[in-house]
């Protein structure tokens with residue numbers, strides 16, 4: 524089974540700026556760790572990052588029929604993008620929303636997400652570990668769904 528990790532705007536800066544909020548790990552190191560964890564569980568993982576909303580939408584469309592689950596940190600687009608929401612719902616691929624920071628302990632404009640209500644689950648606030656928790660949650664969800672078929 525194939526999974527897709529999507530990271531939105533500015534997450535390419537991880538490990539280079541604002542370590543107090545977002546941690547010291549680079550996106551590359553997070554991706555390679557997740558790759559190993561997925562592989563150990565028998566899953567393939569592809570990773571994609573873009574600062575451009577339409578590119579994120581296009582990548583989600585490309586996943587249709589090829590990917591069984593999506594992990595997404597849409598960054599600031601979480602709070603603004605109906606287009607990303609529509610694309611996730613359009614391809615009908617189960618997804619887990621994740622964030623490094625606890626968005627509910629931050630500014631009020633980060634308290635609303637266009638993705639949460641349709642997500643399989645939400646992980647927020649554990650720094651880079653949020654990615655691992657989200658992966659475990661998604662894999663568990665997919666296995667349970669297979670069993671119930």
Ligand code: CA2
Pocket residue numbers: 532533534536537538539540541545596597598599600601621622623624625626633
């Ligand atoms: O906590 C998260 O993972 C966020 O998705 C991060 C977004 C923010 O807009 C969301 O509200 C919560 C911002 C990503 C910015 O990443 C940076 C990383 C290093 C340096 C500067 C920005």
